[in-house]
Amino acid sequence: MNRIRLVLATVLVVIFTLTKCKRDDDMLPEDCITPVEGKFNFNQFPLPNLSDYGFFIGDMKEQNVTDDILPYDVITPLFSDYAHKKRFIWMPEDAKATYNVDSELLDMPDETIIIKTFYYENVQPINETQLIETRLLYKLNGEWKFADYIWNDDQEEAVFDLNGQNRDLEFINDDGELISLTYRIPSETECFTCHKRTNDALPIGPKPQNLNKTYSYSDGAMNQLEKWVDFGLLEDDLPTSVETVADWTDENLPKLDRVRAYLDMNCAHCHREDSHCSYRPMRFAWNETLLMENLGLCIEPAEPIDPFQTYVVAPGNAARSMMFYRMNTTEVSQRMPLMGRTIIHQESVDLIGEWINELEINCE
C-alpha cells in the first residue's frame, strides 16, 4: 500500500517538475535536461555555497527569502548561547506535510528544506549584526540530511562546512552587558547527536505544539498552522484544538508550564523515549511532563556528580537539585544540555531555581 503511494507520488513529482520546468522562464536550459528536477536539483545537494540555492533575494545577509519560502518561528526556542535565529521552510509545490499528533513532527514530504540562520546583534568591536551560520535540514528519499553554511567575514557568502569549528565573539546583550563566548558551529556528528530518534535524523522544532502561534507575515499576522495550510505546506486536516507549549518567557503563565516548555525544547530531544539518553528516568517532552516524576521530582540522580545533589529535582531546594546544578555550570562533562550551550542561560536558570524553591513536597 505504502509502496504504491510512493510510486504514485514519484510519478506525480516527475510530472509536476516537468511541467514546472517548462513554464518557468527563470530556469536555465540545462536544468531542464534531467526529468526529476524541480526548483532544486537535489542530486547535487549539498551545494557548495548558500547563494547557490537562491533562497534569498537582494543582499543575502538581509535574509529576505523568495515568495515560495515561508518564515516561521517556534513558541519556545532552543537556547543557543543567546544566538538569534531566523527560520524558513520550503516544500515542493505539489507536496504537503500532514498532521500526525500535536507532540510529534509534522510528516513532511521529500524535498522539504528547513533553513535556519544563527546570528548575533551588537557584535563587538563595531557593534554590528553578524550572521554566523545557516543550517539546512532537507529530506531526500525519506531521510533527513544536514548541511551547514558558514558566513564569511564580509557577510556576502556562506560556504558549506560540516566539520565543525569554534568562533570567538563578543556581543552586547539587551541589558547592555558584554558577553564573551566561543560559539560552537557543529560538525555533522554533533548535528545528528541531537537531531535524531533512535538512529534516524530528524528536525526538532516543526511540531504542531511549537508552531501554534500568531506570526507577523509581510502580508499580515496569522496563526502559523493556518498559514501553512493556506500556503500549501500542510494538509488541511488539523484538529480543532492543538495542545500547545507555553511561551517560557511569558510571566503571566504558570511557572510549571514555562518550565515544561523550556525543558521540552532544550532537553527532550535527548530525554524522551528512543533518544540518546532515554536510559535515564527523566522524560522532558511537553506531553510527558504532567507526570512530575518525569521531571525528576524526588528522583535520585543515577549519575552522581556530588553527593550533595540529592535529587534531580529536590523540592524547595534548587541548590540540592541536579537539574539546577547542571543547567548552572559550563563544565563540559557536567553541563546540560551537553551540546549547543557553552555559557549559562541565566534567565532559564533563574526560572528553574524559582520553580524548584517554590515546590512544597516532601520526598520521603
Add this chain to the structure above:
Amino acid sequence: MKKISLIFTLVLSHGLMLAQNSCEEALEVSQGTHECETLIGEVSNDLECAGLLIGESVNWYYYTAEEDETLLVTSSLSQNGNWDSRLNILTGACSSLTCVAGNDDGGTGYTSDLTFEAEEGITYFIVFDDQWTTNSGEFYIGNEDDVENYVDPDDDGGGGDTPETLITFEATTLPNVITGDCVVDMNGDFLDDIVSVSGATATVSYQQENGTFLSGNIEGPTPENSPSWSIAAGDLDNNGMNDLMYGGGGGVSLMLRSDDGATFTEWATDEYVFCQRGNMVDINNDGILDAYMCHDVAPNVYMLSDGAGGFEYIQGGLGETPNGGNYGSVWTDYNNDGLIDMFIAKCRGGDVPENINQLHRNNGDGTFTEVGEEVGLADNLQTWSSAWADYDNDGDMDVFIGASSTSNGSHKMMRNDDGIFIDITTETGILASMPTGIEHVCHDYNNDGYVDIDISGTTMLLNNGDMTFTHSNTAVNNGPVGDLNNDGYLDIVSPFGGEIYFNQSEGNNYLKINPIGVQSNKNGIGARVTIESNLGTQIRDIKSGDGFGNMSMLTAHFGLGQDEIVESVTINWPSGIVTTLNNVYANNTLNIVEIEGDVVSVQEVLAEEFNVYPNPTSDFLNISSNMNFNSFPIEILDLSGRIVMSILVKDNRIKLADISAGTYLARINANGVYHQVQFVKE
C-alpha cells in the same frame, strides 16, 4: 532589585541585632537545645572546614568545655524537619580560627550531626553557614544521652537496606588538589603522586617518603581540551616522563612533558571527538605507547605515537558503531594469548547497536576483531564502565559490568571460562538493587588476596574468595586509586579534590610491582604480572585508564593475606619477553626491568656487598658488586632526599655528567629496602 532587598535585610537585621553576627559577638550556649535564628552574620575572612569554604552568611555560637568530654552537636532533631543546615566547629582566636570538625547531611535528611572531643577550658565556636539555606532551626549540644527529639541517623531507614561498613577510609584534607582525578608516579620515585589539572597548569602533589606531599606545577599552554571526561597518563614520547591525555568534550589533547618534566607541549586533535574513556596503550606493539579514545557519538579514534612527539590520527578499527555509544574502554588480555584486548562498556537509549557492549580481540598484527557475541559479552546493558580482574584467582580475567541505569538490566558478574563469559551474577550475592553509577573499579582494597569492586563510591563489594561478594557500605567519592602513604593499602582521592581517603585496613600483607619496560613501553602498560604464593595465583594487567574518567596508579598491587613469601613473580611483557623473580618477601615494592629469563632474587642481591668508587668521583660511578645489578635502577639522591636521577646500571657503571658537584647518596631501590652509600661528585 537584589541590591534593594539586600539593604533592606541589613537594616532589618541591624534593628533586631542578635549577638550572633560575628565571631566576636558569638552567643554563648550551654549544654541543651538552642534556636539558630535565620543566618545573617558574617565571616571576616575565608575559612575552610571539612573540605568546604564556610559560606557568606553564618550564625555564631560558642561553648566552653568544663571538662574533657565527648560532645554531640546536631540539628538532627524531629522539630527541624529537613532543615538544610551545615555545621562547623571552630576553635582559636577570632583572627586565627581553625577547624575542629564540620558536617553536612550527617543527620537525617539534610540535617547535620557530629561528635567531637572537647578539652577542658577550651572554647569552641558552633557556626552554621549558608551553603544551602539561611533558614532557622534548632540545634543541640551536649551529652549524647541527654538529647531530646533526636533522630539518630544510624537508625535511618530502620537499618534494613544499608549494609554494614566492612572497610573504612579516613578522609584527610590535602591542599592544592583542586580536581583529584589522576594518581600516578610523576617523578620516577615509584611513589604515587596526585595530579590536579586546572587550565594550563597541572599541579602535582608529590608523595614524599615521610608521608607528606610536596606541591609542584607543570606549566604549558592552555590546552584546547580539558580533561572534563577522562584523563590518562603514561610516557607517550619515550623521554622518561609521564605525559597526560585529556579527554574533552570536543577533542583530545596530549600533554607531552619536557625532558626535565617541568613543562608541557600540546598535541591536539583537529577532528571533533566527543571523548569518553581514554587509555594509553601500545596498540601496534612497537614499544611506544599510543593514545586511544572512546567516542560518544562516532567510531572510536586512536593516535599512534612515533615516539618523538608526533601522532597519526586514526578513526575506525577499534569500535566502529556509526553513532558511537562508547563510554568505558578497558585494555586487558582476556584470552591469555599475551596480546592485549579491549572491552568497551557501551550505552545509548533505544534499541540500537550503539548500546551493545563489545570485546575487541587483538589479532597480533595491529588489527582487532570484535568478538563480543562469540564470547558472551554482547549485552545491551546500559553501562559506562566495567571492572576487569581475576576475581576467582583461576588465572584469567573475569569482568564485572557496572550498570549506569537499570533500563536494560542491572550489574552483571561474568566469569571467564576459557574465553567464554558466563553470567554468574545470581550466585555471587551481588544485589540488583545496588546503586547504579558510572565509575566501577576493582582492586584488592583489604589485601586479602582477592580483588574487590568499588561501585561508584557508594558500595564496596568485598570478595569472599569463592566468587561471592559481601556488600560494604563504604561511601567515599571514588576517584583515582593508589597507595598514597606507601603502606601497601590502596587509598582513594576524591574526584572533587581536596581530600584523600586513607585506607584504614590492617593486618594483611602485600606486594607492589612496578614494571620498567625496555623493549616494551617504559610504563609496562599491557604487561601481565602473575604471582604465586600459598594463596594461589594472582594476576594483574598494567592499565592506563580504567573505570570511566579517572587515572589510577600504574603499579600492580597484590594483597597477600597472611602469606609472607611470594614464590614467583612473572612479568609477561607486551614484547613477548618473560621476566621471572623467585622467592621474594611480602610487604615490598619491586621495580622490575624488562629482562629475559630468571632474574636474581632481590634477597640475594641485598645480601651482597654494595659499594661505589672512585670516591670522590667526577664523570662516572662504578658499582662494586659481584651481583648483576642490571635489573634494578640505581637512584642518586641529594642530601635533602630529592631523587636527582634514577638510572639503570650498564657495565657496572653509571654516568654522572648531568648532576652538579656535591655530596650524594647512591642507593639501590630493590624490594623496598634501600641499600645506600654516600659519595662526592667534584
